[in-house]
Amino acid sequence: QKEVEQNSGPLSVPEGAIASLNCTYSDRGSQSFFWYRQYSGKSPELIMFIYSNGDKEDGRFTAQLNKASQYVSLLIRDSQPSDSATYLCAVMNSGYSTLTFGKGTMLLVSP
């Protein structure tokens, strides 16, 4: 059973702070990792994807991948109230087919 684990939260941070969201996965053969943001009642929106060990930055977002530790994280700098949402970690299963999603971490950014 391939699993993706996330802390359900909520993770509460003040506006302007750095939010750190973490994810671990069980399938050592996984090569592709994705972070989606989902607002309440809406469908997921792709934030970032990462394939190689290390950091990948896009604006205020940084994805970090450590395949040896089977660990993926998402950092959000200068957090804004509009970042308040559930963040889903998704891991592409071996064979480039389906995604396994974590249950998501709810982020609350207070003004």
Added chain:
Amino acid sequence: GAVVSQHPSWVICKSGTSVKIECRSLDFQATTMFWYRQFPKQSLMLMATSNEGSKATYEQGVEKDKFLINHASLTLSTLTVTSAHPEDSSFYICSARDIGGDQPQHFGDGTRLSIL
């Protein structure tokens, strides 16, 4: 780029009705599309993988005769919930992936289905 359109966004209908949901990739070709359902405060549950020109692959526990999937072209997949009942009420979301093995999935806006 990578826009996925899903229609309708909201359906309310009587028990026993069949409901068709369309998923279109607007600016890319998608050999593979995916159908998910999501219950309140839960994560996405993959129902099936839809491949253009072939039969869909259903996840364990998903009834093939209940949830009919057709992927007739590289830009369109449909999900038909046949003889829907109140327990089928859920948020149904499709996604599509561009050609290329490790491309990300892009999601449609979802369809909220309510069966009375």
